[in-house]
Amino acid sequence: xxxxxxxxxxxxxxxxxxxxxxxxxxxxxxxxxxxxxxxxxxxxxxxxxxxxxxxxxxxxxxxxxxxxxxxxxxxxxxxxxxxxxxxxxxxxxxxxxxxxxxxxxxxxxxxxxxxxxxxxxxxxxxxxxxxxxxxxxxxxxxxxxxxxxxxxxxxxxxxxxxxxxxxxxxxxxxxxxxxxxxxxxxxxxxxxxxxxxxxxxxxxxxxxxxxxxxxxxxxxxxxxxxxxxxxxxxxxxxxxxxxxxxxxxxxxxxxxxxxxxxxxxxxxxxxxxxxxxxxxxxxxxxxxxxxxxxxxxxxxxxxxxxxxxxxxxxxxxxxxxxxxxxxxxxxxxxxxxxxxxx
Numbered sequence: 001x002x003x004x005x006x007x008x009x010x011x012x013x014x015x016x017x018x019x020x021x022x023x024x025x026x027x028x029x030x031x032x033x034x035x036x037x038x039x040x041x042x043x044x045x046x047x048x049x050x051x052x053x054x055x056x057x058x059x060x061x062x063x064x065x066x067x068x069x070x071x072x073x074x075x076x077x078x079x080x081x082x083x084x085x086x087x088x089x090x091x092x093x094x095x096x097x098x099x100x101x102x103x104x105x106x107x108x109x110x111x112x113x114x115x116x117x118x119x120x121x122x123x124x125x126x127x128x129x130x131x132x133x134x135x136x137x138x139x140x141x142x143x144x145x146x147x148x149x150x151x152x153x154x155x156x157x158x159x160x161x162x163x164x165x166x167x168x169x170x171x172x173x174x175x176x177x178x179x180x181x182x183x184x185x186x187x188x189x190x191x192x193x194x195x196x197x198x199x200x201x202x203x204x205x206x207x208x209x210x211x212x213x214x215x216x217x218x219x220x221x222x223x224x225x226x227x228x229x230x231x232x233x234x235x236x237x238x239x240x241x242x243x244x245x246x247x248x249x250x251x252x253x254x255x256x257x258x259x260x261x262x263x264x265x266x267x268x269x270x271x272x273x274x275x276x277x278x279x280x281x282x283x284x285x286x287x288x289x290x291x292x293x294x295x296x297x298x299x300x301x302x303x304x305x306x307x308x309x310x311x312x313x314x315x316x317x318x319x320x321x322x323x324x325x326x327x328x329x330x331x332x333x334x335x336x337x338x339x340x341x342x
Contacts (some may be wrong), residue, residue, distance in 0.1 A: 003122035013341025037120030038064035062120030146311035150178035156292030166191035247271035312336030
């Protein structure tokens, strides 16, 4: 099969479109012919190198995958060849105490497609049967690939970690990102008032179209000052954050008393300063979040299938142009998901 792999960590030039062995499935696995694979910033971090992960080389990244079942193992009973499916991006053992509690991402063997196993930058990918999900409703392959990681992440952040309630004020950082566009829609659907940030006015227009009530251009305005103005100096109940150092101070200062900040990423850097007096004095909470459970993805998919939530797609590239797709992601000149077509 054809795949995009890298044999060493580095810049965009390490991505190679080349022949690779077709995956061989075990009895409990499914072989999927990839029709669409969505990019995530994780793909870039893995290409550059993440200290705590020693990847098998050569490596194929790509966590968001949709396609057709090509082959099933002898023990697979739930899906059949030819079915249209997407893959739940997180892979857990299904047997430990965390998995029994539905805390998939707390499993000690937890990984994602494209991390310690090969992912979707390829014509075929293999998957445990438990990760194979029928595509809901009338979604096409592009829409299905644009959903899993970002909607699962946003759902887990807003509900399981931050306990979002109807009527609350929510600040969503980075409206143009995959998790940002998902968070805007989910929070609005629940009945929250959504304030979204982005670095370009055209992105803010798209954020409003998704349901944002108020918008802030963080390149031209102070996030914290605008939040104070928009909330009559009260602050927001919840900050949805995934950028890290560049916006941390503004995010923290935007919180109301008893406000919660939930974060899942550090695209601008992981090291931040924290004023503990403003933490305990204002009784604020800081919450970390990482992925979510298969059950949470199923909850989001019900609404996706009903078109009450929707995937937002920026652009699509042929698989052989994966380097150009990653280059666009690094430029930040996009809104929603960037896709690859094998």
